[in-house]
Amino acid sequence: MKAIDLFAGAGGFSTGAHMAGIEVVWAANHWPAAVAIHAQNHPGAAHACQDLHQTRWEDVPAHDLLLASPCCQGHSKARGKANGNPQHDASRSTAWAVVSAAEYHRPAFAIIENVPEFTKWTLYPAWCAAMGALGYCLTPMIVDAADCDTPQHRERLFIVAARAAHPIMLNLEKGEHVPASSFIDFGAGKWQPIEKPGRAPNTLARVAAGRRLHGDRFISSYYGAEKGGRSISRPVGTITTRDRHAIVDGDRMRMFSKQECRAAMGFPDDYCLPEKHADAIHMLGNAVGPLVAKKVITAMRAAA
Template sequence: MFTTIDLFAGLGGWSTGARDAGAQVLWAANHWPDAVEWHAANHPDTQHICQDLHQADWSQVPKHDLMLASPCCQGHTKARGRDNGKAKHDKSRSTAWAPVSNAEVNRPEFAIIENVPDFMGWVLYPAWAYAMQRLGYALAPHIVDCADLCVPQHRVRLFMVCSLSKAPLHLQLPRCQHVPARHILDFDAGNWSKIDKPGRAESTLLRVKNGRERFGERFIMPYYGSGSGLTGRSLDRPIGTITTLDRWALVRGDEMRMMSADEALAAQSFGPDTKRPDNHRLTMHMTGNAVPPLAGKIVIEELKRAA
């Protein structure tokens, strides 16, 4: 059995995936008290610490076979219109050095670093990769659409597999049939409102009009931000990326509503028994930041096969 730790653990996507893959999650950390509270609720047997990992004493971390880490991605992703090299992003991007510090002290046999693919375009990525390699790790980047791992959501992410081996460990990840959005959405539930009402944005009305022409009376569309242009999305496709804020709206005839927190959790492949805050905004924030547990499970299972 792998023993693991989870750095930047939030709602527990990595930890849930690891547990489902048969690993034991020994230790988890986050600087955010709410994240630690809800991770502990879902993983009561795991040791938790609430701390800025820039200040962690890695010698106090239990010895482990596998380090899982999802450093802050907002400073790397183009989705937020980031301007590469801006100093304002340095604090968030510097979280990527925490896994290096732990690797130096504890030398786990494996590590998987999850982030957006833009992580490898970071101006300091060559230095980060060199640091890991100096510690003896071979790096194998895997760019994965989580929809290919049976998650009902298009979510393209980097899974950097680091191993204390002479050659990089390239995983043979399966390619699942995509799960349609209709499987995780309930058009008979929720609080619906009329589409045609005062104050509705023209761009929203245009999306509804074009969506109806392409997909009929039921479809989904981005309500805030973009992602599907001005057309919406078919229910026969996985939903687009779940973010930390409300983004997706369901359209049913002349009514619409925002996606619920429970639907967002399902889109991320969290189970219905997942403990979460009652606060919608807080749940959406944690959900959007999470690693899809099913993707995590499959990646870890393939790591165990390849090891």
């Protein structure tokens, strides 16, 4: 089975497909840095750096499975129009590139990943109708990465589209949760004293709250709802596109390294990342979890 990967980013969907025994033959993204990283990790695929609204689909290789993770910022409750996202309206329209690609190639299957709020989009019924007009039956499901052997709670919508008379029913068995302690390296990284000049009062308050709940070792989030931190015996909270999680160890603390974020996302340890930390975190925070993708693809093939 051959696949293409739209909005490929860091390559999480492609990596999961490879783990599931799928050959990814083509991948595209609009960000040159992401295309370069994807090409470095998936040299067997052809690559395109372009706005997918402008793609000439006749130039894209034939495939059996279309993978797509359209831009989620315009749907996400974290970065919607009310939060000043300047690309809000344009970002939502990227989902129509999936319809355009499917119309031309009519692959047997497509899997679309996005935030759960995608289903609340005003045009979501129209988007589903367009896919239905092309002969696809849709199976939407919310999947938490923590249930798929990934040490991270990350709920995402996966829509499995099959050219069939009826939607296919997928059996996704939940695995045991993997703790954050599985990827945190207490012997590495750039540690700093917690009590240092200039440390923000809010940070000190979060650390104090975390100590009361979890002891001397725990994860403290710089933004979000986890004011009291999180035990390292649980999966970490969602990896985002900017530094969010700090590790507290006694009287010292540091932010997650890009290698730790890579592991929290479920990428292999040898997966190449950008040299620039901010670029790596941005790509990982936008990525599809490879182990989740593997599980969804494997279940799709079993049900087909």
